[in-house]
Amino acid sequence: MSGQLSSPALARLLGQWQSGAAPAYRELADVVRLLILDGRLPLDTALPGERPLAETLGISRTTITAAYAQLREQGFLSTGQGAKGRTRLPSIQAAAAPGINAPDGVLDLAYAALPASGEVVHRAYASAATELPALLPGFGYEVQGLPGLREAIADRYTAAGVPTSAAEILVTSGAQHALNIVLRALVTRSGGRQDKVLVDHPSYPNALDAIRVAGAKAVPVALPAVPAIGSGAWDLDAWETALEQHRPTIAYLIPDFHNPTGRLMPDRQRRRLARAAARAGTVLIADETLRELNLDGIPSTPMAAFGPGVVSIGSLSKSHWGGLRTGWIRANPDLISRFCSARSSMDLGGAVMEQLAATHLVRNLDQPLLDRLESLRANRSALLELLGSELPDWKIEYPDGGLSVWCRLPGPISTALTVIAPEFGIRLAAGPRFGVGGSYDGYLRLPFTLPPAGLRTAVLALRAAQEKLASAPQLRRDTAATPVNAIA
Ligand SMILES: Cc1ncc(COP(=O)(O)O)c(C=O)c1O
Known part of the structure; x- marks a missing residue:
């Protein structure tokens, strides 16, 4: 405006x-x-x-x-010649913005995340600052989250076809925090028995880490390598068999623009999966962190519509900004109250300013999202085109949405590429980080979060790194261990 x-x-x-x-x-x-x-x-x-x-x-x-x-x-007024100065915010120097251009000039492809849309987030904080004084007389502790934010999140679920009340929402400090709360509440550590958590395979590395740290065992159910047209993106026969056989405490999936593949689970598969989980007595956790990044506008219903026992996890990190550290859990009120108790040993609620700002963002989600989706679509096309022309021996899976492309490499070189990548000015997340037990060294997740020019630099760097590996095969032997660096 x-x-x-x-x-x-x-x-x-x-x-x-x-x-x-x-x-x-x-x-x-x-x-x-x-x-x-x-x-x-x-x-x-x-x-x-x-x-x-x-x-x-x-x-x-x-x-x-x-x-x-x-x-x-x-930097608060524009400097256009002749024109009247217009109000603006100082732009952040690229070198100081982590995740876009790391301080040492390395292009960061280990994070599938975007910078904030500055104005939208800033406006939300400005409104929050004017609302804060009304809350200062209270103690500021709301373990379940500010009622206004819970209502805003509940209303979004209701509008998406899943009637939801504020009592069914727990506000968290992001989706990762949400998953840790759920695991703390549901995983038991008794009698030497290890609870099982069925997971998509590949899956989100920080979720796999959280499951391990919670003392549970991640049991992988493989996603079909390249889904046949019309066959659906998940192998539901395999899921039904695994649920029946293992009767796991929890199943954790990313049905909405899965990280790393970008797949979307069709509604008919959601229905089948929710039924199978209920039969097995398994709590189904649907991680919806990427749900808003629906690049092709494919209709789908949130997983919660298919079973009263489904636990949904959401976040503003991908739709708006990871720095907000605001996410949520949607579940039935009994589970929410268990999650609130489990949370109290970690923290006593989220920061009030962030929640006030988040309320504005959730209430006005759609318009700013349109711009974000448009630029992501352009980035995705640019990356797919670049990979096709510069790295034709890589097999690419077209992502329905989300932030990344899952690439099948011409050999098990993902770890070796990741180790030598900084020499070529890029930082990568090695394929095995997305697997259980060291699998996926033949795969690499590439985010399309950089603009096309940055993606071009990145792909040319990848090609140069791959050529170096081809000319020095001993490098592949020397780099057996997967580098454990920060990933989002
Ligand atoms: C599938 C998935 N879950 C959870 C997270 C973590 O989200 P948050 O920043 O809200 O903790 C991410 C971030 O990349 C993600 O992709």
């Missing part, structure tokens, strides 16, 4: 801006900066010209000129 502010309107917003404690130009610039930061002065608004503002405020024009110059220098 862009607009123009008149001198009287700005004067009203400024109020009693001059205290005399500092030069007038600096006080004026400071107050305008605060108005921009707390959202009262919207971004992309043209400020009044120097002369009319000087007249309205009854001060010299040079004071206004100096104040505007300071705002420009600090």
